[in-house]
């Protein structure tokens with residue numbers, strides 16, 4: 197799978213309209229140029245220009261109008277994530293405007309209010325942006341404690357009272373989907389407000405960033421039944437189900453940022469001469485670049501394969517509920533590692549005002565923290581460990597999905613319970629199709645991990661200790677990560693040398709995670725011994741490393757530079 201390059205990018209979607217629209221997005225950024233991009237970023241100018249452009253090309257309307265709400269409309273995850281990757285390539289501000297719009301529209305299209313759905317479809321055509329009002333200053337990840345109130349009035353209707361914190365697009369959104377509780381019944385409720393209404397106060401920008409992350413306050417904002425999207429358990433499920441398909445975009449934003457940073461870094465290092473030598477000739481620089489490249493390719497292979505599972509999801513096949521938090525949590529944290537590795541190479545250049553890298557260095561860290569922290573997502577992932585590793589079942593093959601279909605199921609995901617009932621197909625069947633040296637080492641690590649779980653698995657106290665389970669979850673996640681990467685590699689015919697190099701990184705990462713688990717207090721002697729057995733080295737192959745370095749990594753030198 198090739199990295200996105202604006203110079204060579206041609207959409208591969210089956211319809212010309214999508215390809216032309218995405219091409220126009222790329223063209224808009226390239227015409228804007230790096231100088232202007234950085235000026236806006238430094239001056240923290242909100243992306244009004246981009247929103248205007250998106251209106252003129254009906255970008256958000258095309259991406260986010262579901263089937264039935266416009267001519268030829270379809271909510272298509274593949275083109276949505278491709279847009280997320282492209283927007284991320286130019287900076288999180290642009291990605292975030294799209295992202296929080298999708299979050300804002302989720303409770304509308306998941307909800308029960310047909311009138312608001314029609315309103316939202318019209319607003320999309322009008323070029324509006326949207327917002328998702330869930331978070332509160334006091335409660336953070338504890339969304340059960342929402343204190344936004346919807347207060348019933350004697351003469352019918354309600355008023356909304358309370359505030360929300362960290363709300364993207366809270367300055368401009370035409371509809372802000374707001375989560376709260378009915379003050380009399382305590383039932384959860386989702387309703388919409390307009391950021392331009394006189395009872396809506398955009399109190400302040402909470403972050404010192406280019407994007408607008410608002411605190412807003414509703415001062416007895418009048419709400420009628422026409423504004424209510426869902427109530428009770430349905431409102432709760434709609435909130436979580438919205439986050440399910442929106443947090444998926446985080447991984448793609450991260451891929452975009454890392455790709456741009458990689459082009460810039462390799463150009464810089466390759467053209468810099470120190471002690472009469474190209475910086476790219478230092479062995480540690482080759483290793484850092486190659487690791488960063490492998491991580492980025494892995495991020496992309498996993499995430500795009502996960503798209504197929506999301507698009508094929510149904511009430512009977514909810515495997516996406518494991519692959520989705522991995523895109524959110526693992527891919528975005530891998531993105532942080534990519535930027536850290538590149539930054540180690542380009543050093544002072546990473547602080548300079550003119551290159552893109554400064555944006556990447558600052559913004560990459562936000563992604564694991566949005567829409568549920570990495571911890572919250574990892575706590576979700578470990579719930580699937582037993583069924584994934586020990587109780588596989590057969591499923592029909594999931595194909596690569598490039599069709600135009602609307603991903604209707606996302607709006608009908610149903611109750612968010614029953615995660616323990618979800619089973620997976622046999623990961624081992626995929627791993628068995630490969631006998632590359634580092635995949636063989638990785639297989640022994642997987643076997644060792646299973647042996648640990650079977651013979652000296654976490655006791656009751658360790659299961660209750662989130663810190664312990666998070667550490668264990670890192671090992672489990674890497675097994676799932678490798679699985680979907682290999683599925684995608686089979687479909688794409690990925691270069692075996694490259695795959696083997698990817699697993700060189702994974703074997704080392706698995707060993708590092710095992711070292712972390714080994715150091716946890718409370719391990720029994722038997723656990724310690726088995727965990728030590730997980731620490732292994734990849735199979736050294738200098739020739740292969742050199743080929744990957746020359747043909748894949750150094751080959752990126754001069755391939756893309758954003759003009760002024």
Ligand SMILES: Cc1cc2nc3c(=O)[nH]c(=O)nc-3n(C[C@H](O)[C@H](O)[C@H](O)COP(=O)(O)OP(=O)(O)OC[C@H]3O[C@@H](n4cnc5c(N)ncnc54)[C@H](O)[C@@H]3O)c2cc1C
Nearest residue numbers: 296328329330331336337338362363364566567568569571
């Ligand atoms: C730039 C930015 C934009 C945002 N945009 C929006 C938006 O548009 N709309 C919106 O509603 N929200 C938005 N958020 C809020 C975001 O979703 C929250 O930051 C997130 O839910 C976590 O809350 P918190 O940061 O206050 O962390 P806290 O809740 O204070 O968490 C503290 C610590 O506790 C841990 N923790 C919490 N719960 C658990 C658990 N169950 N298991 C294990 N560990 C746990 C966390 O991992 C963290 O380490 C945004 C945040 C940022 C930073």
